[in-house]
Amino acid sequence: MGSSMGDDGGTLAVTGDPEADQLVRDDPFALLLGMMLDQQIPMEWAFKGPIRLAERLGDRFSPAAIAEMAPDELETAFKTKPALHRFPGSMAKRCGELARHIVEHYDGDAGAVWADVRSGKALYDRLRALPGYGDEKAKIFVAILAKRFGVAPRGWKAVAGPFADRQPRSVADIDGPDALAEVRLWKKNQKAAGKSKQD
Template identity: 50%
Template structure:
């Protein structure tokens, strides 16, 4: 896997996201309550702090929880809530080790339908239905992982030509369009 992504809007971080399935899953896991670029830069920051050029699920799963939380909390912190996100990331990696032999790409490799892929993603610790649908859309739109019915399983995030989520970010302009969509959705929600 070596995909060109523009989610972090930082070349080194985007390069890691494009070559590392675990980095992409990690960015998606952390994409809440912080700007998208911050969440998707975090995998690169974590790898650097671990002294690596990639992330390893086994290493993260086995890391001392207090030390790992401290690593994520170093300035600048990788998330607004580094302690709870360190715990969630370790839980995700433990799940990957237990169910997929530590291989994040195995979550989507060999999947025959969008529904099956959505179920697998939804089963990941820290992934609810919406996060699973957004990541499924990211896989389909930018990684070429497109089992039958993937757009339907991704719900509105799978629509072609939309700018709803991280799945639709290909550069600064599409990032601005996604932000505008989210702001409008928040305004509409406040009116109801």
């Protein structure tokens, strides 16, 4: 599974499923994959994706094994009902790309993406280079590492931007059901405010 997330395993708890949350806390690749899947589907569904994929792949749930899988086999694992995403085909392809990137750049150890990082900017750059990680996703992941796992390199707040503050606004702020509800409410209010501005 690569580098562990530390003795306490972090405080991230998004899914309401103890086993799903535990895998994401313990396995750096599962954490990266959950964040990658977190788009156009509910957060809980995205972060349950890794354990569902692990159940389907068994001992092949690792960057090295996934990197070597045939694309159609990985796609089948994503598409098997219940599908792992609203767009399982494209996400299966991206998962394969993520696994190959980790193998090529970090010798298959997903935790090495942040294990020896010296600055927030360096961490952001590494995350931004990952397949499926745009600007906002990379910023949120920096905040996840700092807020939930104690990985807080110098300057992390500057690169995380608004996701570094105390307002519950992203998955980085979720340590249980209450926090999840607060983040949902914030997003709902932001969406409503955006619509009113356009009227």
